[in-house]
Amino acid sequence: MTVILILLMVTVFMTLDYAFGRRTAMQPIVADEPEALPLPQAAEPVWVGGYQLPEDLRYHLGHTWVRPLSGDVVAVGLDDFARRLVGKAQSVAVPEPGSRLTAGRSAFRVTTSTGDADLVAPISGEVVEVNSRLSTQPNLATDEPYGRGWLVKIKSHDLASGLRNLMNGSLARRWTEDARARLDMQLVALSGSVLQDGGEPVADFAAHLPEEDWQRLVQEFLLS
Numbered sequence: 001m002t003v004i005l006i007l008l009m010v011t012v013f014m015t016l017d018y019a020f021g022r023r024t025a026m027q028p029i030v031a032d033e034p035e036a037l038p039l040p041q042a043a044e045p046v047w048v049g050g051y052q053l054p055e056d057l058r059y060h061l062g063h064t065w066v067r068p069l070s071g072d073v074v075a076v077g078l079d080d081f082a083r084r085l086v087g088k089a090q091s092v093a094v095p096e097p098g099s100r101l102t103a104g105r106s107a108f109r110v111t112t113s114t115g116d117a118d119l120v121a122p123i124s125g126e127v128v129e130v131n132s133r134l135s136t137q138p139n140l141a142t143d144e145p146y147g148r149g150w151l152v153k154i155k156s157h158d159l160a161s162g163l164r165n166l167m168n169g170s171l172a173r174r175w176t177e178d179a180r181a182r183l184d185m186q187l188v189a190l191s192g193s194v195l196q197d198g199g200e201p202v203a204d205f206a207a208h209l210p211e212e213d214w215q216r217l218v219q220e221f222l223l224s
Contacts, residue, residue, distance in 0.1 A: 045080075045146065048173045049180030052080040054146055058166035059175070060122030062104070062223035065146070066166055072159045076122060077150040078110070081179055083142040085221055087112040087206035092138040094152050099127045101154060103162065106224055108151055110141060115211045118224035122166060125156035179221060186217060 045052035063082035107121035140149035
């Protein structure tokens with residue numbers, strides 16, 4: 001009798017163990033969501049006229065850049081010339097996802113201690129993502145313009161044509177050198193105090209200019 005009871009108990013335990021194991025095995029496996037991939041860092045920039053100019057980007061005359069990502073989506077941000085002309089960002093306004101942008105028209109606004117600076121979209125298309133970091137760290141737009149300070153991602157419906165209207169390579173280098181020469185002439189005419197010995201603009205020269213003069217430079221160089 002004892003042997004029969006033991007056999008019955010073993011059978012019950014084996015049955016329960018099998019059932020529990022089967023139920024566990026059939027539970028769906030939920031994979032952890034992958035972390036959002038950061039925007040790839042721009043290539044090591046060359047220095048042109050004292051400004052950093054990554055050569056894997058394309059540039060608009062209004063000193064914004066475009067970097068193709070995948071398919072027909074690109075990232076957009078300020079170039080080094082724009083961020084030094086603007087000064088340290090205190091807030092950044094960008095269009096919401098779903099907004100339609102037109103190349104050459106005002107699309108972004110950077111507010112600094114000197115005032116507001118509008119920048120134009122370098123390419124036409126639909127905003128598909130904005131840099132959420134800028135809501136709490138707007139300074140990234142001007143501290144790390146080629147990396148964590150990107151502004152938006154845009155889906156272009158005619159990317160090839162849009163890229164052809166932008167500059168890269170030797171053309172972008174000559175354009176940057178010309179912009180540097182024009183800015184230096186403007187600063188000398190406005191105030192020699194914003195230039196260091198040797199003619200280099202001081203790091204925060206925007207803060208040393210009257211707002212009216214600064215706005216005129218912003219409108220001229222950023223095409224806003």
